Amino acid sequence: MVRETDDPELMEADEDLEDLALGEDYAFNPEFVRMVADALDRGDSERLRELLGALRAEDIADLMGFLSADDREELLPHLDPEVLGDVINELDTEIREDVLEHVSPAILAKALGEMDSDDAADVVDDLEEDKKAQVLAAMPEVERAAIETSLAYEDETAGRLMQREVVAAPQFWTVGQAIDHFRKEEDDLPELFFDVYVVDPSYKPVGAVPVSHLLRSRREIPLAQIMEQVTEIPVDMDQEEVAYIFDKYHLISAPVVEPGGRLVGQITVDDIVGVIQEEREEDILALAGVSDAGRDADVFGMVRSRLPWLLLNTLTAALAVSVIRAFEGQIVQLAVLAVLMPVVASLGGNAGTQTLAVAVRALASRELSAVNAVRTIGREALVGMVNGCALAVVTGLVLYLLFRDAGLSLAFGLALVINLFVASLAGALIPLALDRMGRDPAVSSVVFVTFVTDFTGFFAFLGLAALILL
Template identity: 60%
Template sequence: MSTTATAPLPESDIEIEEHEALDEDYVLTPGFVEKVVDAADDGDGLRLRGLLEDLHPADVADLMGFLTAEHRAVVVLWLPPELLAETLAELDDGIREEVLERAPHSALAEALQELDSDDAVAVVEEMEDDQRERVLAAMPDVERAAIEHALAYPEETAGRLMQREVMAAPQFWNVGDTIDHVRAQGEDLPELFFDIYVVDPLNRPVGGVPISRLLRTPRTTALTDIMEPVNEITVDQDQEEVAYVFEKYHLISAPVIDEGGRLVGQITVDDIVNIIQEENREDILRLAGVSDEDRGSSVTEIVRGRAPWLVINLATAALGASVIAWFGATIEQIVALAALMPIVSAIGGNAGTQALTVTVRALATRELNSSNARRTFGRELMVGLANGLVLAPLVGVAAGLWAWDWRMGAVIAAAMVLNLLVAASVGVLTPLTLSKLKQDPAVSSAVFVTATTDFFGFLIFLGLATVVLL
């Protein structure tokens, strides 16, 4: 595929195409994507640049997800360094890894210098070791040292998440001193910041002053008179813990401190939004027994992530089938049981999944802990009982009329109530137990809950039928 540049489009044509890039729902239009594909096929780099240079980086990242690997390889060569840098920070992990492999090392080194340190670290940590070494070697010493220092922190900790660019002021300054200092920084200012952190002589934060308050306060006012307490984040704090602190205390930014309590960076709310979305996405996928997939995942990667859970489901299904086999003689004598028993297990499985989902969410948001676990368990049992008392008469009457045997209706009604109680119990106790064992409750809870409700659903229904009907 050629990358030879041709003459640029007239400015008016480019403006029309830019206008057509997004529909009213801020989604890339098929027509615009087709124009990008055509330009990539023709190797028309200047046309590509004209189409993309005024798009928001998030829209360029979205576009990359619609393109094939071959088209992405062409597009990435024509992105301006600043747009490439911001786009890399927005890409899905799988697509970002592919783009990093295709982009020249010199272009990546230049692009990383356009990013805040936290975004640069997020990009660099996705690179292979040899590529990382070459890209870092092409960067200036100061930027390279900052990234290497951040990479020394464990993954998914505040040290990896923080940006090193931060505005601080000594506690003996007043408002005027601080404003003059901020204005004097020019291009050295962080791209995004909300607070000025007030520090003591050892560079330990003692408070923070929101920019909005700083600008409306007289210049002669001391910073210590207007500063507010800050929620300090330690460099080794888990990113999920950091997200919880931000969400609980409605923070916009927070200072990050090292082991000695010294200010080393800050975390802003835009990073936290990404973390919350990432954690929620992981929990949803894990509840379904699906690995972390995106638009860039290959068929092999998807199968490798899903197949193990299907194997586990196969094993649990065999467990349920074994219960049916135990009562083979009962089913041979009363064939109607074969038609009715899936109802009991299906309703139990759905009820267990409901209880499980609510419990996993409560654990993730820390609304559920040892202090209210007993009350939560009791509430779910009452919900299971209430649902059983609502559904059992409906199913019982329908089954009794269908089979012309009121005992059949009574059996399935009783089985329905008992299995819903089982479903409520395992839906709450399974994630609570896994959490107590320091395991992720979202990983295997769904499989266990489904297996349990199927097993007990069949066992209760067929067992009662054996006792009552034979």
């Protein structure tokens, strides 16, 4: 159990341990991790409580990532249900699955009872079916019903993201009536909320009163007079769309409604921060054709996620190499072509990747759509053309100084212009096309852009060299 105390001396000791635990960048110091592992090895419960008592739940979750599976199992009994729930909520997916296997259904049910309904539903969803049934059976009926309702919604939708605990008031109430009611029913209020949703008799939100406005207003003022317009979130909306709406309208919280418009929950900005982080990490990993490899990821799983893209890349590379085979005779006559052709392909690949990264980000942030697609593609193509011309002048001059062959410099320079132009077009068009087809443009765009730049680079340079030099 993590210790909580008001003793000044003990609090000072905790602060010293906290300074020892975390560096200025809030990363764990290796010495502190070794101290925890040593206390676990010795079975020193008192020392372990001191060390854990200096940490917040988020830090304990991070600490578990540096411990072995056996050490994590030994650590769990030292966390009370409230802290355990917060820790589980912050764990990496792979580590959380391991931890959940070693927590009894009764303890886990208590821990889930301390969590918001949306977080509790996420944890329950990770459980095996038999253990899920045991945990839900051990929970109070109200909490169990809230979790089961959340699990009924599709994954990665507003219904799964929302918390069912909301603060609502009828529109005919005054500020004073609302405040008095909330104070009287304080145990039923969410742990964290930013808005009071004003609802009509059918429980449909008609407005919202920020808590800051509520506290600044006179008691006799009706809520309907100070309420603001709300942006309703449909319960089946994709979480990526929800994050976009929060960012566009600078929301702190928003009501979630059923198809009929009835208020069923709320989404707060802390949930959206997690979604944005998750989506960003997915896009970054997808651009490289890999999936998330957590600290406890197994080798086979990592190989399985990466090998298919490498095999596809091998196929596209073989197609690009077929161009080299077609010009085999010219390469034999002029060996320098074999040295220079990878340079053309490499520079084109870099240019294509630059454009691709910009296009994928723009698609994810809704900055690129059918409305401005032609202008954006034209701009990227022009940038590729200008960059190609600039590189052609510089590299052409260097090649002439090295080989004293104007034809070789001309072929190389023209190939660069062509390849960078095509690379920029491909970097913008391919993710757009995949997005139109309903595919994730971040997942497979790199493979196709690389193929286009390699194929074009080899063909342009070797073809021009054959025409000009041979």
